[in-house]
Amino acid sequence: MIACGLFVLVYQSPTSAMNPFPPPTMPVAMVLPTSTPTFIKLPATWTPQPTFTATITYTPEATITPQISFTATSVPTAQPTEEIELDASEYPYIIQGEPVAVAASLFNSARQECNWMGVAGQAHDVQGRPITGIIVQLGGTLEGKVVNQLSMTGTALNYGPAGYEFSLADYPAASQGTLWLRLLDQSSIPLSGKVYFNTSDSSSCDQNLVIINLKQVR
Numbered sequence: 001m002i003a004c005g006l007f008v009l010v011y012q013s014p015t016s017a018m019n020p021f022p023p024p025t026m027p028v029a030m031v032l033p034t035s036t037p038t039f040i041k042l043p044a045t046w047t048p049q050p051t052f053t054a055t056i057t058y059t060p061e062a063t064i065t066p067q068i069s070f071t072a073t074s075v076p077t078a079q080p081t082e083e084i085e086l087d088a089s090e091y092p093y094i095i096q097g098e099p100v101a102v103a104a105s106l107f108n109s110a111r112q113e114c115n116w117m118g119v120a121g122q123a124h125d126v127q128g129r130p131i132t133g134i135i136v137q138l139g140g141t142l143e144g145k146v147v148n149q150l151s152m153t154g155t156a157l158n159y160g161p162a163g164y165e166f167s168l169a170d171y172p173a174a175s176q177g178t179l180w181l182r183l184l185d186q187s188s189i190p191l192s193g194k195v196y197f198n199t200s201d202s203s204s205c206d207q208n209l210v211i212i213n214l215k216q217v218r
Contacts (some may be wrong), residue, residue: 054203085193093123093183096215101200101207107158114205117172119181119197120165121212123153130154130162131216134191138166142178142199147179159211172208173200181212 010019088094091147104111106116119138125131140147149166156165168179180194192214200207 022094064180070208086190088193091190091192092218093214093216095192095195096213098123099195099197100211101198102209102211104203104209108184108207110209114172114204114208115209117165117167117169117208118167119179119212120156120159120163121162121214122162122164123183123216124162124214124216128215130160135164135184135186135188136164136166136181137184138179139194140175140196142175142179143166143190145180166211168199172201172203172205173199175199183214190197 009016014020014023016022048151057058059202104116107120123131123134123136130153132152136151138147138149138151141177147168151164151166153164156163159165166181176198177196179199180196182194183191185191195212195214197210197212199210202208
């Protein structure tokens with residue numbers, strides 16, 4: 001009963017001397033003074049003062065652009081180098097016989113009419129064997145028109161295993177030494193001199209094909 005009474009006493013008054021573990025003493029609460037607002041009064045006559053804002057104006061400096069002048073110098077135009085024609089005997093290939101004009105129908109039966117004119121032939125090596133794969137160049141003029149064609153031996157078998165052929169016109173036309181033919185290697189270096197030949201305007205179509213054969217001499 002004494003213990004119960006002591007417990008009730010401590011419970012009701014925790015700060016009594018009977019409590020072996022009293023609570024910590026709380027600090028005294030601070031009392032703040034009451035704030036009283038003070039209003040600012042303007043004078044009876046009040047004139048607003050003008051404010052000035054400084055403005056800085058920037059003027060860019062003039063920019064000097066250097067002037068560059070060029071003096072045109074004439075450049076000499078390169079003149080085409082004229083091809084130097086060697087003597088026919090200095091080439092490894094020469095003409096075999098003379099150019100012969102025959103009827104084209106002898107090698108192609110479909111050319112019975114006078115609607116074609118050309119030049120053809122073949123090439124042989126030193127042993128007289130047909131040699132294929134050599135470039136054949138046809139050049140010159142015919143009736144005022146420039147002629148420049150390329151063919152290769154072995155492409156026109158009507159004239160032999162190493163035959164070649166060029167078509168000149170769809171009708172017989174006469175020319176005197178304005179057309180030529182030669183052989184070239186794969187680097188376009190001449191293997192023969194230019195072989196000049198004539199064509200005929202024969203209405204009988206018995207001379208509308210010029211045969212030119214070439215052979216290797218060394």
